[in-house]
Amino acid sequence: GAGVSQTPSNKVTEKGKYVELRCDPISGHTALYWYRQSLGQGPEFLIYFQGTGAADDSGLPNDRFFAVRPEGSVSTLKIQRTERGDSAVYLCASSLTSGRSTDTQYFGPGTRLTVL
């Protein structure tokens, strides 16, 4: 079946602009995660949703970052007033639930964001 998809695959924007990154999880997966991977680093957790609600947003770096998942499926990560330091690959993952240890997180290919 279809895996996790993310759009766009690449996004180039100018400093100060607003961007939206989209994630389509695997159908039926209730848990959805966003991570950010800077060059030469491992992915860093940003936020995770269980259903429509953000169960843990402790990884969001500041209030310029916001994410929604209004219908418990597709999620959008929104970044306001982008800065050059926001340049990274943004990864989305989904799992069947977040409450069972056996549930694997399946990752999408990521969106590469470049802020000029």
Place this chain on the structure above:
Amino acid sequence: AQSVTQLDSQVPVFEEAPVELRCNYSSSVSVYLFWYVQYPNQGLQLLLKYLSGSTLVKGINGFEAEFNKSQTSFHLRKPSVHISDTAEYFCAAQRANAGGTSYGKLTFGQGTILTVHP
């Protein structure tokens, strides 16, 4: 909170040679441990995971890892590598709750680039 350290940023090896990618973790609570692989221009793919039980875990593509609680390590091994194993490998930890459920977010190491030479 937990942290994960991958001790080698790059590991070059010749085809058919054995390889070990090292991972150490630090946590004040029980954790589950994972190895993911990232091929160029692809998403992260799970290789294997340790939840409980046998400390030797076997994964896909002939990889295995051994959980060592006393040394807080979870090193990844393969007895004979192929050119196609060239990729970046990430070790990750996830907090394990008392009821056996997971806490959700993964904490990743910095990654190890494995390059297999002919």
